[in-house]
Amino acid sequence: MSARARLRRSSAAVLVSAITAGSALLLTACDPSGDTAGAQPTTAAPSRTATAAPTGTPTASPTPAGTPSATASPSAPATPAATPTTPAKQPSATPTKAALNLTKGTGLTISNGTRYVVMDGRTVDFGTVVRDLxxxxxxxxxxxxxxxxxxxxxxxxxxxxxxxxxxxxGTTWSHPTWQVFVPGENDIAMHLQPKNNLQFTADDHGTLRLLTVPAKGGAPAQLSLGNFSSDDATPLPETGNLWPNGSGRYGSSTYANRNDGQVYLRDDYLRQQGGAVTKGSQPDLSDHGGDLVFVRSVDGHDHLFTKTGGYDGPEHDLTPKTTTDCTEPVFSSDGQTVAFRTPDGVYTVPTKGGTPTKVSDTAGLPAYRS
Structure with a gap:
């Protein structure tokens, strides 16, 4: 079965209900490298059980600025993080107490380029700078x-x-993601091998490539990229690729290309194949049904979109009335929630639509721990 057919069959229900208007939001510029919001550090490991996103009255939420045109043309991919207007701060010795940290019991974690990672309602000191966890x-x-x-x-x-x-x-690495595949009985019969790899972006003096390396260590190699079997033979771009995110038991992944502004899917089950699926950037792939969430610029702001069915399913704007930039989205482990970054912190929103809820004052990269 082709990857496109398998992805189509794994479609989740079509997302419904546009986001309702949020309350007013006063935005301030943040310096991701120096933001250390959270409670006092601890070395205790949090629970691995993820639950639904927390509720409660947010201190602020993305606010409406009128409904964007349904035919607005997508622009170039969003920049992964805002560029500081002042010199980057060095990670501080101890974190500053945050006004808001609702990550307890959700599985949501936030890394912001310091040694402290927000998780389970507190901060954990990793003893070293942590970027793109x-x-x-x-x-x-x-x-x-x-x-x-x-x-x-x-x-x-x-x-x-x-x-x-x-x-x-001279090479900068960023945004690692896991590729894990544990063969079942039928997979073993087809001689499929287990996978436990890390995929990431390498910026070699401005040239972007996707690399892969065994999670236990080894020599990184360029990630192979090939077309879906039903597509023409035009090779996929090998450079300009960034922001990989792996998901699913078969080791599938998604990534974006800076040069053509497209989001790609990469299937690696029986053989490696993939292709472009939509305009956007910073994609994430759900474990449930192959759904995508990604960033696309609309009317001067970065919005979050979902695409059900992976390849050619319908698209839905999760943040149609935002007046700020919504970036770096990630699905929760159960696929019911999307966490994302804004200049003033991290928010969550149901994948079926709704009003975003602010869960942390720390402006950093969100990730979900199962």
Missing amino acids: AWSPDGKRAAFVDGDGNLETSDPDGGHKVLVARAPS
Whole structure:
């Protein structure tokens, strides 16, 4: 069965209900590298059980600015994070107490380029700078880029670190994601091998490529990219690729291309195949049904869109009335919630639509731990 057919059959129900108007939002510029909001640090590992997103009255929420045109043309991919207007701060020795941290019991974590990771209602001191943290599917290991720009993994409390690979001089690594596949009985009969890899972006003097490396360590190699079997033979772009996110038991993933502004799917079950599916950037792939969430610019702001069915399903604007930039979206483990970043913190919104709820004052990269 082709990847396109399999993805179509895995479609979730069509998302419904546009987001209702939120309350007024007063935005301030944030410096992601120096924001250390949260409670006092602890080394205790949080629970691995993810629950529904927290409720409660948010201190602020993205507010309406009129309904965007349904035919608005998508623009170039959004910048992953706002560029600071002042020199970047060095990570502080201790975090500043936050006014809001509703991550307890949700599985949601936030990394912001300091040594402190927001999770389970508190902050955990990893003992090193943590950038672009991502979780293994079982929630037992974290992957991140450390203060030296190298790729590391660790336990959820920052312990038992493993240096997976060192970045070459002049190359910047970012946004690691896990690719894990545990063969079932039928998979073994087809001689499919298990996978436990990390995929990430390498910026080599401005040239972007996707790399892969065994999670236990080794030499990174360029990630292979090939077309869906039903498409023409035009090769997919090998450069300009960034923001990989892996998901699902078969090791599928999604990524974006900076040069053509497209979101791509990559299937790696019986053989590697993939292709472009929509205009956008910063995509994430749900474990449930192959649904996508991604960023697209509408009327001067970055909105969040979902696409059900993976390849050619319908699209839905999750933030149609936002007056701020909504970026870096990620699905919760159960696929019912999307967490995302704004300049003043992290919010969540139901995948079926609704009013966003602010859950943290820390402006950083959200991720969900199973």
